[in-house]
Amino acid sequence: MDETDLPRVLQRLWGIEGPARPGPKPAFHLSDIGRAAIKLADTGGLAAVSMSKVAAELGFTTMSLYRYVDAKDDLYVVMLDYAFGEPPAPDPEQGWRERITAWAEAFRDGLRKHPWILQIPLTEPPLSPHQLAWMESALQAFDGTPLTPQDRLSSMILVNIYVRGTVQLTSNQLAGGDEAKAADRLYNQRLRMLATPDRFPTIAAGVNQPDAVEDLDVDFDAGGFHDGLDTVLDGIQARIDRKS
């Protein structure tokens, strides 16, 4: 029940600080670490984030970071919290479907902007300030529906999972346009070669059909994201209908 049972990083992220203490004042702040690490990850991927690189970015030594962060995993927590920033405010004049769609788009945009987020192994449920803010924002989208709090939570998780999954599938080749199209063509070509009709009849039928030129993945970048999202939302709609 005491707030001290929180991990130290979370305490610091929430601004829960003990009273003034003896010793020199800290030379920088957790947010500096977060900013530096995010900058590195945005340009070089998560692999480019190391304690020494972050420290060098700040102009300090590697070990100095450990005064702010207990371990590398804590650094990830900090990065996640600062990378998301503030969620969009739900528009009370819209329906739940438009609201959660807007939330999903904002979430997707955030993940596209910081693709390394999906490489971070998620070990704990979200508890940092901005993560809770996004959670709150998603839950508010279901205001006015007959869904129970538990239902709203499940629905939010469903949309969350959907966005994470689709972005992960499409962000493999992060460059848009031509490069993605080429990768897609290569994949279909390889599928056509490997998925022989005897062992993989359905795949072969899908990939060899003459009407659609190319399949898979890339479509999620265009309208595919909304198509899939609509499918998920249709499922939630069915749950709503059942309640009322």
Add this chain to the structure above:
Amino acid sequence: MDETDLPRVLQRLWGIEGPARPGPKPAFHLSDIGRAAIKLADTGGLAAVSMSKVAAELGFTTMSLYRYVDAKDDLYVVMLDYAFGEPPAPDPEQGWRERITAWAEAFRDGLRKHPWILQIPLTEPPLSPHQLAWMESALQAFDGTPLTPQDRLSSMILVNIYVRGTVQLTSNQLAGGDEAKAADRLYNQRLRMLATPDRFPTIAAGVNQPDAVEDLDVDFDAGGFHDGLDTVLDGIQARIDRKS
């Protein structure tokens, strides 16, 4: 178009081997590497899988692995392929919904058995033999529906994403029963502490309501998995209804 444009690991996984060549015979096989690595990962997580550990498990030197695998990432490909094994055969007497449900359960069980799978950063679309077999199995579940091949692919991806997401959320605390319940209680307790009603009214309302004892995550272990899956399938059902 030539099969040689495949990555070497995939060639080997598919059994595409060149003709007999001079030089000593290989002392072991890709499958040995896969088995050893999976054994290590099952007991110690993905972090316990290193080139040297896998080599030691086989009784060879670290560098010998590089005769079979070009880099660490290739090792992951091998592990994935052998970890999944053969997918369940779709029962032709069942409807699409039961078939895809059975597939999702089998997939979930596989992920639960090898939790490290979700820690592997997926960099390429699936092309290994067993992965294609699972893909084929899922697509066959939609036989008899009016869905186009593209629709079936999207639907499969949707279910795939759902299973991956839910298992990832629940496998944080892998031990079942008491431990998971304790972690859930702790999480709710922390939420209650941090999600103040002024800034997080909806979260607070959900977590403070008196009727349900605890929320989140754990429910996915029990019936929650099927609830969420049914929601997704309801969405696919809506798509089917629209087609016919």
Add this chain to the structure above:
DNA sequence: CGCACACTGTGTGCGCCGTACACAGACCAT
């Protein structure tokens, strides 16, 4: 007012990682 001491950032060093590269021996095509 001064001082004890908790706390700051620093330096050194350890063990582990992935893997590049040179090498000696094993084996098949000729």
Add this chain to the structure above:
DNA sequence: ATGGTCTGTGTACGGCGCACACAGTGTGCG
């Protein structure tokens, strides 16, 4: 038989996360 290629091995390098000892700093207490 033998040439050439592939095998597994040994050594080495740079980078990683982090434990630990250290000197300097600044506050609260006597």
